[in-house]
Amino acid sequence: MSKNQSVILQCEAVTVEFDGFKAVQGMDLALQQGELRFLIGPNGAGKTTILDVICGKVKPSSGKVTFQGAVDITRRKEHQIAEMGIGRKFQAPSIFPTLTVFENLEIAMRQRRGVFATLVAKLKPEEQERIEAQLKMIGLQDKAQWRAGGLSHGEKQWLEIGMMLLQEPEVLLLDEPVAGMTDKETDKTGELLHEIARRRSIVVVEHDMEFVRNFASKVTVMHEGKLLKEGSMDEIQGDDRVAEVYLGKRRDADVSRSTA
Numbered sequence: 001m002s003k004n005q006s007v008i009l010q011c012e013a014v015t016v017e018f019d020g021f022k023a024v025q026g027m028d029l030a031l032q033q034g035e036l037r038f039l040i041g042p043n044g045a046g047k048t049t050i051l052d053v054i055c056g057k058v059k060p061s062s063g064k065v066t067f068q069g070a071v072d073i074t075r076r077k078e079h080q081i082a083e084m085g086i087g088r089k090f091q092a093p094s095i096f097p098t099l100t101v102f103e104n105l106e107i108a109m110r111q112r113r114g115v116f117a118t119l120v121a122k123l124k125p126e127e128q129e130r131i132e133a134q135l136k137m138i139g140l141q142d143k144a145q146w147r148a149g150g151l152s153h154g155e156k157q158w159l160e161i162g163m164m165l166l167q168e169p170e171v172l173l174l175d176e177p178v179a180g181m182t183d184k185e186t187d188k189t190g191e192l193l194h195e196i197a198r199r200r201s202i203v204v205v206e207h208d209m210e211f212v213r214n215f216a217s218k219v220t221v222m223h224e225g226k227l228l229k230e231g232s233m234d235e236i237q238g239d240d241r242v243a244e245v246y247l248g249k250r251r252d253a254d255v256s257r258s259t260a
């Protein structure tokens with residue numbers, strides 16, 4: 001068996017240019033099935049751009065992205081990549097604020113991987129159960145009939161994660177999921193991500209170092225569009241180059257977390 005057997009997503013030598021400026025320069029990233037990977041690095045390191053490449057929003061000038069072993073998704077369109085099972089969550093939640101929490105999940109389930117369907121058909125009992133299980137997982141079972149717009153910031157983020165999960169992605173790409181959350185919400189989100197990673201793979205771009213320390217097993221550090229270091233949080237924290245380019249610069253932001 002090849003050692004790549006359990007690699008679900010692989011970026012090889014990915015380079016992205018914006019008007020001649022290389023935002024990403026020969027980046028490699030291999031994500032294992034069921035892995036929760038944190039992607040960190042200073043501002044402008046290219047973290048968001050690499051997520052944009054994976055989900056098809058940005059096309060690389062060179063390099064390759066493969067999914068589930070052999071499928072080359074480098075030139076696929078964004079909606080095709082979503083339908084294949086790579087879900088992307090941006091910072092701002094894209095929920096329907098005037099609908100209830102339950103209805104939001106119902107729409108997401110019917111819309112599985114981008115195929116839109118309306119709310120007309122009655123839910124089958126197994127669909128109802130799937131939504132209820134999802135509500136429980138995201139901790140919103142008591143707020144199923146709340147208008148989504150009335151939820152707290154953290155709850156809205158969880159709802160959106162629940163909506164994504166009902167579309168059954170194999171890989172989830174999350175951009176700063178705990179930004180603006182309270183410490184309690186942040187911890188709850190970390191636990192939720194670990195639970196999700198039992199069945200799916202996740203890449204999280206994150207600036208909150210305390211959150212990364214508490215919940216990461218493997219961390220990838222980017223700097224100036226390149227891979228700087230990959231390893232456990234202990235290895236990352238013990239690396240002089242990382243301390244120089246990243247941790248040193250981020251100390252202020254780290255401290256500011258409690259005021260977010």
Ligand SMILES: Nc1ncnc2c1ncn2[C@@H]1O[C@H](COP(=O)(O)OP(=O)(O)OP(=O)(O)O)[C@@H](O)[C@H]1O
Nearest residue numbers: 018021022023041042043044045046047048049050
């Ligand atoms: N559409 C674009 N056109 C031109 N330059 C861009 C574009 N998108 C990103 N860049 C530049 O590419 C570099 C990498 O940006 P990117 O957003 O990927 O970094 P990041 O690591 O996610 O940073 P941050 O942590 O601040 O979000 C930055 O210098 C940014 O200004």
